[in-house]
Amino acid sequence: MGGGGEDEYESLPTHSVAVHLSAGALAGAVEHCVMFPFDSVKTRMQSLCPCPETKCPTPVHSLASIIKREGWLRPLRGVNAVAAGSMPAHALYFTVYEKMKGFLTNNSVGHANTLAYGASGVVATLVHDAIMNPAEVVKQRMQMAFSPYGSSLECARCVLNREGIGAFYRSYTTSLAMNVPFQAIHFMGYEFWQHILNPEHKYDPKSHLIAGGLAGGLAAAITTPMDCVKTVLNTQQTAETTAENANRRIFLHSNSSSYYKGITDAVRMIYTQRGMAGFSCGLQARVIFQVPATALSWSVYELFKFMLSMEESQK
Template sequence: MTEEVEYEALSPNAGLTVNMLAGALAGISEHAVMFPVDVIKTRMQVFATSPGAVYTGIGNAFTRISSTEGMRALWRGVSSVILGAGPAHAVHFGTYEAIKELTGGHGEGNQWVSTSLAGAAATIASDALMNPFDVIKQRMQLHQSEFRSVFTCARVVYRNEGFSAFYVSYPTTLMMSVPFTAVQFTAYEQLKKVMNPTGEYSPVTHMVAGGLAGGVAAGVTTPLDVAKTILQTRGTSHEADIRNCKGMIDAMRIIWVRDGMKGFARGLAPRVLTFMPSNALCWLSYEFFKAVIRE
């Protein structure tokens, strides 16, 4: 009889290649599964002028998009995520594990400083790689988007707006993602230790801890995500203030003037709904693939 592998009992230092490959597979799984909800979130965050692009909630958006544009519209732009998520998540998890090891995060007790530093460093590296793909994805997700190909979208954005269009939201992305990842990774590690102190293989632990950590982090950083969406889709707007938006402060000002405090919560429900199951799946996939690859 084959002895069952004690998953969490395996050495935490799995090696950079294993961590990066597991991270890439986890990232693709995470983003692809929850992509339709991410489409709805993007559309709810944009200040749309067309009545057909204004939605009252997740259910309303799903029904209207699928009935007027077809189910395929809910998956438009997923190819950009697949192209970018694999490399970006490979860098993300590889950096996370390397920094955590370097700062003593695998030691006994509460290592929240180490996990926070590792999560923040991982985000800075992976977002630099993912940001252009995220811009393309959101341009393709918009109502009546002209783009059906990742490469066509990239070419048109570059021709009309220049290379800076792919990184105009990067500072805002970091302002959002660094605290998001620090909160998420710290919460995940602590919840995992509380729920499974023995360190035995426990898929339920990874799913629940990952989902709760992702939901909390997503809710806290939603205002910055709204600003990021405005910056990444500004080239499609017909309104001067949005088209001329230069950075996070301009985006925040636009949100405040147009919608007040409630504007900073645009897309909150689909964002949390996206991140809870996607983070649960991401952590489950990452831990699973890491163990399988090592075995």
């Protein structure tokens, strides 16, 4: 893109809520859907339910194992649930981030604003997770080996009927405990690399791609232990479901002593079954998922923010 277009980018009306909502929704769909098969691998590796993928040497081998045993489409089960949740969640996520960042920095840029970027990411996460958590529960139960659900809607209905609405938010505090530091590191990292690679903060696809990938990969690696806890909480099910699906060999918890009510129970069970190594399960798959996903998310967001803002400026 020529210099004139880049200069215009700095003066575009990017404060528009409609622009942030639209660009954020598109970015969310891309982030969660493009690399979804590796997210399925990560979920299986982190869950305490036994499945062959836990014995595979790499995430690529795990993905090949799923496809070989269950078909090409199996790694995509649950993608419709996450797509439906990610669009409104990310629309508000990016909008809240942009508004908070503008408020805390007075619309200035630079290293001096690092903490403001992190704080803005934290506030955006609170909104994002409140919307996204139910979709995560459905998605992860659909991703499990021998999952009994025929569709995401069936899964959501069964969870609601058997376990109540609380099942959709059982991992909410865990998600926040993971996503608050994740998003703080993510946004601070993105803005840091933008300042290095794109100090004038013009529209620059290459810098958005690289900065997003580096920031997302680092944040994913650091917060993997809490992601393991979240997965264990999301994928547990009830004794009633166990009886109904015994012929499918689904590993489910059938008594109160093995029912994880919160972070402490899940941490204890992970350590009991897998030791400290249990808290790094799925790290490779998570980073493989997050680096391109975050890179694409920021690239799509910045692209559509640029395009939509250009449209507004011409009206």
